[in-house]
Each structure stands twice: as structure tokens, then as C-alpha cells.
Amino acid sequence: MKQIDVKNQKRLSMKRCFDLVISGVQFRLFRAAITVAIVALAVAFLMTMLTESLTAREVARAMETETAPRELLLYWVDRVTNPMGPAELTDELAAIDVGGPRWREFATWGSLRDEQLTTLKDVAQSQLEYREFFSGLDEGEIRPLVGRARGHRIYEHLQTGENWERFVTELPNLNTQLPTSQAEFESFLSDWKDTQPLRQAIIAGQSQAIAKAEEVIGDPAPTEFFATAEPETILQLETFGYVLPKDSVETIREQAGLVRHVRLIERTLMVGVIKNRLAGERNAATAEVTADMLFDHVDGSTGAEWLVEQVTYVRQQPIEIRQRIENVKAELAKQREIITDKQETLAELQAADDPDEQEIASTKERLAAARQAAAGAQRKLNKLPKELAAAEADAQPVAAFDIGAERIVTAADYREDQKSLRDVESSIVAATVGTSASGFLGFSTRTMWLVIVSFVVCVVGIANAMLMSVTERFREIATMKCLGATDGFIMINFILESCMQGLAGGLIGTVLGLLLGLLRGWAGYGFMALSNFPLSQVLAIGGVSLVMGIVLSAIAAVYPAWVAARLAPMEAMRIE
Amino acid sequence: MEESTTTSTAPATGRPDEEKPVIIRTRDLKKHYIMGEVTTKALRGIDSEVHRGEFISILGPSGSGKSTFFNMIGGLDSPTAGRVFIDEVDVAQLNAVELAFLRCRKIGYIFQTYNLVQYMTCIENVTVPMAFAGVDPDEARERGMRLLDLVGLKERWFHKPIEMSGGQQQRTAIARSMANNPMILLCDEPTGNLDLKTGQEIHELLVRLNKEHGVTILCVTHDHRLIKLSDRIFWIRDGGIERIAEQHEIQVETGAIGGEEHE
Known part of the structure; x- marks a missing residue:
């Protein structure tokens, strides 16, 4: 083959x-x-x-x-007004940076040493685990364990031997288990008890700091304070234990200023005259005028100058009225003088041996005219204070209005930005519902x-x-x-x-x-x-x-x- | 059982005087199709020999197994039992890639329905087998043009199949089948779809290829004129070769051929 x-x-x-x-x-x-x-x-x-x-x-x-800047402002407004509770303190302590601003604050407020703070941090971290465990239980499960105690009171409650015994007996009946062994939980409880005074010291120190801060800030709202106070005054807060970075101060002041300006502009709508005139400008009924409309109108140099004019006008009104009152008062005094004068002249004339009838008649005439003028002035004088009060009431909301056209535009822009940011924020919230940031490609x-x-x-x-x-x-x-x-x-x-x-x-x-x-x-x-x-x-x-x-x-x-x-x-x- | 089924097997070798080498040889070729529980015996053991340069017609009623036989010797299907030798190579021993080689170079196929690739021009169709054989494109084109010249379609090389008549398409197909100078041409009713005159042209072309180029041609056909041109005729019936007729017998028996067919 x-x-x-x-x-x-x-x-x-x-x-x-x-x-x-x-x-x-x-x-x-x-x-x-x-x-x-x-x-x-x-x-x-x-x-x-x-x-x-x-x-x-x-x-x-x-x-x-x-x-970020706005958040910073809100954070500091919160800081100097609202003291934090035990739960927030635990959160803060668990996440605290060693040597960071909060670390230093807590050290000052509680007069604590670094190692004490380290212990607090450890305890807080364990506490978060236990908190999750306890909050995962429903009412029927938690009641037999710790009675009516909730939150950080659970750990107080479990300090007594009797309660602890009950806790230990009830624990095996649960479906869920403690995140750690029972022995560890017990040692955590004693640690917690030992460190409780330290936490209370921090909270007490914080209350004092807030009280002192309130003295410095005084009557106005904290935003107003941050907007108007000098940086040095704001930095005074540091003496109460707050740790306030210098560059933050500028940001806070700027943000507070913008917030304040927005509020000032908003307040102009409380003036009836301005509201009416804005309605006229925008071809709308007075009832339809909104803050959005106002900001829309002043977002531009023409509109802003218009607003400044209005404010100046409104503030000018009481002064003018007061001037008028003075004038009317002067007029009244003058007429009264004339009256007295004429009365004397008349008496003299009538007392004379041969009264000049013609003279007497003319004097009487004058007297009558003067009386009439005085009565008119008096009527005006009676009306004017009411007008003054109305004008003053109008001027009151814009009393603090101290910004020029340029600032008004900036503030209007700022408000617009904030508004769109809020919209975007809600969109993001909607878009990220059910998403985990750690997921593949988001x-x-x-x-x-x-x-x-x-x-x-x-x-x-x-x-x-x-x-x-x-x-x-x-x-x-x-x-x-x-x-x-x-x-x-x-x-x-x-x-x-x-x-x-x-x-x-x-x-x-x-x-x-x-x-x-x-x-x-x-x-x-x-x-x-x-x-x-x-x-x-x-x-x-x-x-x-x-x-x-x-x-x-x-x-x-x-x-x-x-x-x-x-x-x-x-x-x-x-x-x- | 298989042994007993070899009925009506005619003597395999027609001419013992052959000096020409044998190019196709089958030995006890069997093919069974198993469909469920029924076994259809398409081929019941065929022994046959085809010599180089012969022109052979295969006749048989439909269902006789002639298509199966044709597929076996064309290397398109593998036998259940027995052997097929093409140019002394046992086809059953070849793997898929070697079979592709065999089909590409040794055998040319001509189909009743031409089977040109519709989206290729005439010359592209002719050069497809050369591409498969790895011929250089320029050389392939030159050879393709020579082949088109041979079949008389040189002027129409750029036409697509739908732009050509049936006869032209079949001639293109013949040119394509000759692309790699095969030894064997297998034709499956090459003129079945063509009118008499065009069929005649195709016959002449096939005979010319047979005589001038020495190509061995096996042709399944019912066309009397083509049968007359054949060297030998294989009659296939019930999965076996019933009879083999020589050239000189054909003339005499032409009348009987029609009687053999039942279609």
C-alpha cells in the first residue's frame, strides 16, 4: 500500500x-x-x-x-448651643482621633490625661457593639433582661448583683447572643462604671463651656454673632476649651455673613410698602409675593439697587415724620405766640379812652386767623405720632439692613446655590436608596x-x-x-x-x-x-x-x- | 448477519486487463443508519474499483443507496464497516482535518444545485478552495482565471451567481471543482436542473476534462446522453451493485436503461 x-x-x-x-x-x-x-x-x-x-x-x-463651609457653620452653631448627650458622647469617643481637636477639647473639659482618654475610647468602642446588640432586641426580649432600663442606663442597671443575676439567667433564653463572651461583658461593665465619672466630667465641662460661650455671644443668634463678631472675639471661644482652627474662623464668618445677608433680605418682605412695590414691579398680586420672587428680583445690580432704595426710603420715613412733627410744633408755638400777642393788643386797644374801632376789628380778625391756624396745627400734631409709629414699625425689620447692592447680589446667588444644592442632595439620596457605596462600581x-x-x-x-x-x-x-x-x-x-x-x-x-x-x-x-x-x-x-x-x-x-x-x-x- | 446480507453483489472488477492504477477501491463497504430501534441498511457490502481516468456513471432508483455510496467515495461520510481507498489511502483512517485536506485537493464536487456562494463573484467562488489550500491570492487569481477560461467564462469573472444563468453557474461550479487539480470529480446529477442544450454543453465540458486532463469522473445521473459517454456504468439497487456495464455494452442496452429506472 x-x-x-x-x-x-x-x-x-x-x-x-x-x-x-x-x-x-x-x-x-x-x-x-x-x-x-x-x-x-x-x-x-x-x-x-x-x-x-x-x-x-x-x-x-x-x-x-x-x-462643607455651610456644614462647618452649622456644626459650630450647634457646638456652642447644644450640649451633647451620653449617646453622642459615646459615638464621638469611639471615633475620636488621638491628639485631634476633639481629643484636646475633651481633655480640657474633663481635665483628663491622654491614657484616660484612651481608656474611654476603648470602652466607647465596646459600648457601640453592645448598643447594637441591645437595640436589635425587641421589647419582649429586652424587658426580662434589664427591666425598664434603656440606652446607657442598661449598664448602670446591671451594676447591682441582683440585676446581673437576672440578666445572666435570662440571657440563654435569647435567640441572639452577646457579641462577646459573658465574662468580657462583665469586665466591660466594670470598666464602664469606672470610667463613668470621666464621661460625666466631660459633659459637665462642656456645659460650662457652653454657658461661657453664651455670655460672649450675648443676645443675638449664634449665626449673627459669627457673622458680625471680629475674629479675635470668636477665637475667645478657645479659652473655654473649644478647639477652633484659625482657618475655620474665616470660613465660618463668611458663611455666617452670607446666611445673615439672606436673612436681612428676607426680612424686607415684612415691610408692607416694599412688598406692595415688589408686587407692582413683578406684576403680581401682593398676596402672591414670595421670598423666591424677591430673590429672583434682586439677583442683578438693577434689582439690588432697587431694594437698597426701598430700604433707604422706608428707613427715611420715621425721620421725615419726626421732622414734620418738629415743624408742626414750631408752627403751633408761633401761632400761640401770635394769639397771646394779639390778645394783649386787643385788651390795650379796648382799654384806651377812644378805642379805634377799625384797629380793634382788624386785630380781632388776626386773632381769629391765628386761632384757626393753631387749631389746624394741633390736629396735625395729634395725627402725626400715629403715622410715626406706623413708619417706625415698617422701618424696624430693616433696621439692621446694612448691605449694599453688591452684597445683595452675592447673597441672592448664595441662596440660589444652596437651593440647587438641596435639590441635588435629595436627588442623590433618591439615586442611592438601596445602594451600597462599597458595591462593585457603585x-x-x-x-x-x-x-x-x-x-x-x-x-x-x-x-x-x-x-x-x-x-x-x-x-x-x-x-x-x-x-x-x-x-x-x-x-x-x-x-x-x-x-x-x-x-x-x-x-x-x-x-x-x-x-x-x-x-x-x-x-x-x-x-x-x-x-x-x-x-x-x-x-x-x-x-x-x-x-x-x-x-x-x-x-x-x-x-x-x-x-x-x-x-x-x-x-x-x-x-x- | 452482516455476512449474510451481501446479496446481489456483482463482480467488482470489470476489466482485468487494466494497466491504469486503481484510484477508488471499496472493500465490503457497508453503511447502516440507526434510527431509534430500526436499522436501515443503506449499503450492504459493496466491492468496487475505479481506475484512473475513467468516466463512470452511477445509476439507480431513489432509495437504492446510490447517494450513500457517492458520499462514501467522496469522503463525505464514514462507513459502518468495510473500507474505502482513495488513491490507496484508507478514508476511514483519516481524522477530520485530513479529510478536509482530501476534499480540498483530491476530490472536486459538482452539485445539482451548483451551490455557489451567493455573496461572492465568479472568480471569488473559484478561488475559495485555493484559499483553503493556502495558495497565494495572486496565484490563485491567475489560476482561477485560467480555469474560467477553460469553462468559457473568462469574460464574466466579476459576476455574482444571481447574475448568471444556470449553465453559467454550473460551469463556474465546475471551474471551482477543478481549482486544486483534483484526481476525482464527483458529480451529483450535474445537469438535473438544466435544459437539454445547456446540459449538452456541460457534458462536453466534463468529457473534455476527462480526456484532456485525465480527471476521473464519477457521475450520478439519469441523463441518457451522459450515460452514453461513460466508460462504465454502475447499477445500484438495494444497497449493492447490481451490475456493471462496459462501454461497448452501453450502446446495445440503451433502450433497456429506461426500463431499469422507475422514476
Whole structure:
């Protein structure tokens, strides 16, 4: 028998495969378009989700910087007015930075040494664990354990031997277990008891500090104080144990100033005249005038100057009225003088030996005129104080108004910013409901699930389209096999075709998804989404989406390609 | 059981005087199709020999197993038992990739429905097997043009299949089957879909390839004129070769051929 001269069939170069696939795809453009559309949809969905979650994250990050100054102000207003309770103190202690501002404050307030604070921190951290354990219990479970005690009183309650005995007996009846062993809990209880005076010392020291701060701040609201006081005065707080960084002082003052200005502008609406005039300016009924309308009106130099004018006018009114009162009083005095004078003249004339009748008549006439004028002045004088009171009442709300047009515009802008920040904040809260910040790419489990389902649907769709394509081409495939195509070539041919469709679909989907994501971001966060758009990250995830589209198509094509490759070449002989 | 089924097997070798080498040889070739519990015996043990350069027609009623036989010697299907030697190579011993090699270089296929790739031009169709054989594209094109010249379609090389008549398509298919200079051409009713005149042209082309290029041709056909041109005729019935007729017998028996067919 002759030596076998059959060798392995050559493998086709990738370029040849590629050319063949291209001409094949061009021939079946419609089916290819369907596959492309499926991929595009799935990829667009993924891309939108990714873009959205990235935008939300970036905006949230930007929000933190944007709101930081205001938060700082609110924090300090809270600090100098509200003392913290035992629960807050535990939170603060558990998270305290060694040597940080709070550390130093607590050290001063409680006259504590560093090692005492370290102990407090350890105790607080354990306490948080136990707090979680106790708050996880329902009423029926906690009552037998510790009676009516709740919160930090539980640890007080358990100090007595009797209560502890009961706790220990009841504990095994629970479904849940203590986070630590019973012995550890017992030692925690004794630690807690030992450190309780230290905590009380801190709280007492804090109360004193707040009392002293209140003296410095005086009558006005703390915001007013921070807005108007000199930095040195604010830094006086440090002498009461507060640790207030110098650069914070400037920020706080600035923020407090803006808040104060906004409030000043808002108060102008309490003046009836200004309200009426604003209604006139805005073509609205007086009842319709709102603070938003006012700020909208003054957000610009013309409007701001208008407001300044109004305020000046309102404040000018009492002064003018007072001036008028003075004038009227002077007039009255003058008329009274005339009256006295004329009366004397008249008496003299009448007492004369030969009274000049003509003279007497004219004097009487004058007297009557003077009396009439005096009576008029008196009437005016009676009315004016009422007017004065009204004008003064009007002027009172704007008494402290001491800002110019420029400041008004700044304050209006600030209020606008704060308002949009609040909107964005609520959007972020809505967008991040149920999401965990630690999740993959910021995805929640639910979103993740949706994306996975969309991928599965996509793979099934592509597989279906490819399978149809294979069925349609049975004869072509079989003929190719008769002409010497290997199974591998057929397989690569189909997978390559699918990958190319995946690439096209991926590109379309990425662009589409990016646009959609941008739009949704814009709808949710307004310009903050655009100004904080994470471009480089989005480009990176665009690449990921594209690759995802190709990979999905390749996976989906495996089965159809296998079916095609397995096809017997004699199918080519079949006549339909 | 298998041994007992070899009914009506005609003597395998027609001409013992052969100086020409044997190119296709089958030995006790059997093919069974198992469908559920029923076993269909498509081939019941065929022994046959085809010599190089022969022109052979295969005849048989439908369901006789002629298509199965045809697929076996074309390396398109593997036998249940027995052997097929093509150019002294046992086809059953080859793996999938080697079979692809065999189909690519040693055998050319011509189908009743032409089976041209619809999205390729004439010349692209002709050069597909060359691409599979790894021929350089430029050389493939040159050779493809020569082949198109041979079948008389040189002027239409850029046409797509739908732009050509059935005869032209079949001629393209013949050019394609000759792409890698095969030793054997397997034709499955090559003129079945063509009118008489066009069919005649195809016959002439096949005969020319047979005579001038020395290609061995096996042809499943019902066309009398083609049968007349054959060197030998295999009659297949019930999965076996019923009879083999020589060229000189054909002339005499032409009338009887029609009687043999039941279609």
C-alpha cells in the first residue's frame, strides 16, 4: 500500500477569515443589524447604569466640598448651643482621633490625661457593639433582661448583683447572643462604671463651656454673632476649651455673613410698602409675593439697587415724620405766640379812652386767623405720632439692613446655590436608596441583577439570531466543507462574525448609553452633573462596555458556531 | 448477519486487463443508519474499483443507496464497516482535518444545485478552495482565471451567481471543482436542473476534462446522453451493485436503461 500522502489541512490566515466574514456580513446586512441592535441595547443599558452611578458618585463627592463651609457653620452653631448627650458622647469617643481637636477639647473639659482618654475610647468602642446588640432586641426580649432600663442606663442597671443575676439567667433564653463572651461583658461593665465619672466630667465641662460661650455671644443668634463678631472675639471661644482652627474662623464668618445677608433680605418682605412695590414691579398680586420672587428680583445690580432704595426710603420715613412733627410744633408755638400777642393788643386797644374801632376789628380778625391756624396745627400734631409709629414699625425689620447692592447680589446667588444644592442632595439620596457605596462600581445588588439579566437576554438573543443565520446557511457551510474548510475555520468564521457585530453594537451602545447617562445625570443633578463629569472614568467604562459587547457576542456565538462546525458536508447534496 | 446480507453483489472488477492504477477501491463497504430501534441498511457490502481516468456513471432508483455510496467515495461520510481507498489511502483512517485536506485537493464536487456562494463573484467562488489550500491570492487569481477560461467564462469573472444563468453557474461550479487539480470529480446529477442544450454543453465540458486532463469522473445521473459517454456504468439497487456495464455494452442496452429506472 502506498504511503499516505494526506496531510493536515492548512489553517487560514486571520485576514482571509476576516475578508470572508466581511463579505458574508454585507450580504446578510439585515440579520446582522438585528444582532447589532440587541448588543447595542444591552451595552447601552450597562453604559447608562455605569455612567449614572459614576456621575452620582462624583456629584456626591463634589457636594461634600460644596456644602462643607455651610456644614462647618452649622456644626459650630450647634457646638456652642447644644450640649451633647451620653449617646453622642459615646459615638464621638469611639471615633475620636488621638491628639485631634476633639481629643484636646475633651481633655480640657474633663481635665483628663491622654491614657484616660484612651481608656474611654476603648470602652466607647465596646459600648457601640453592645448598643447594637441591645437595640436589635425587641421589647419582649429586652424587658426580662434589664427591666425598664434603656440606652446607657442598661449598664448602670446591671451594676447591682441582683440585676446581673437576672440578666445572666435570662440571657440563654435569647435567640441572639452577646457579641462577646459573658465574662468580657462583665469586665466591660466594670470598666464602664469606672470610667463613668470621666464621661460625666466631660459633659459637665462642656456645659460650662457652653454657658461661657453664651455670655460672649450675648443676645443675638449664634449665626449673627459669627457673622458680625471680629475674629479675635470668636477665637475667645478657645479659652473655654473649644478647639477652633484659625482657618475655620474665616470660613465660618463668611458663611455666617452670607446666611445673615439672606436673612436681612428676607426680612424686607415684612415691610408692607416694599412688598406692595415688589408686587407692582413683578406684576403680581401682593398676596402672591414670595421670598423666591424677591430673590429672583434682586439677583442683578438693577434689582439690588432697587431694594437698597426701598430700604433707604422706608428707613427715611420715621425721620421725615419726626421732622414734620418738629415743624408742626414750631408752627403751633408761633401761632400761640401770635394769639397771646394779639390778645394783649386787643385788651390795650379796648382799654384806651377812644378805642379805634377799625384797629380793634382788624386785630380781632388776626386773632381769629391765628386761632384757626393753631387749631389746624394741633390736629396735625395729634395725627402725626400715629403715622410715626406706623413708619417706625415698617422701618424696624430693616433696621439692621446694612448691605449694599453688591452684597445683595452675592447673597441672592448664595441662596440660589444652596437651593440647587438641596435639590441635588435629595436627588442623590433618591439615586442611592438601596445602594451600597462599597458595591462593585457603585452598583447596588438590584442594579447588578438587572444588568446581569440584560446580559443573559442579550446572549440568548444573539445566540438565536446566529442560530437562524447558521440554519439559513446550511448548504453554504456544507459546500465550504466539501471545498476543504475545516471545522475550526467554520467555527472561527461564525465567532468572528459575531464578534464584529458585537463590536459594532458595542460602539453604538456605548455612545447611546453615554448620552442617555449624561441626560439622566443632567435631569437629576443639573449642571453639577456636567461640571463634575468624570470623563476619564467614563471613557474607561466605555472601553469596558465595548469589550463586554464583544465578549457577550463571542459567548453567544459558541453554540451556533459549534452547530455549524458539526454539520455534515453531505448536507450540500440535499435538494430542498 | 452482516455476512449474510451481501446479496446481489456483482463482480467488482470489470476489466482485468487494466494497466491504469486503481484510484477508488471499496472493500465490503457497508453503511447502516440507526434510527431509534430500526436499522436501515443503506449499503450492504459493496466491492468496487475505479481506475484512473475513467468516466463512470452511477445509476439507480431513489432509495437504492446510490447517494450513500457517492458520499462514501467522496469522503463525505464514514462507513459502518468495510473500507474505502482513495488513491490507496484508507478514508476511514483519516481524522477530520485530513479529510478536509482530501476534499480540498483530491476530490472536486459538482452539485445539482451548483451551490455557489451567493455573496461572492465568479472568480471569488473559484478561488475559495485555493484559499483553503493556502495558495497565494495572486496565484490563485491567475489560476482561477485560467480555469474560467477553460469553462468559457473568462469574460464574466466579476459576476455574482444571481447574475448568471444556470449553465453559467454550473460551469463556474465546475471551474471551482477543478481549482486544486483534483484526481476525482464527483458529480451529483450535474445537469438535473438544466435544459437539454445547456446540459449538452456541460457534458462536453466534463468529457473534455476527462480526456484532456485525465480527471476521473464519477457521475450520478439519469441523463441518457451522459450515460452514453461513460466508460462504465454502475447499477445500484438495494444497497449493492447490481451490475456493471462496459462501454461497448452501453450502446446495445440503451433502450433497456429506461426500463431499469422507475422514476
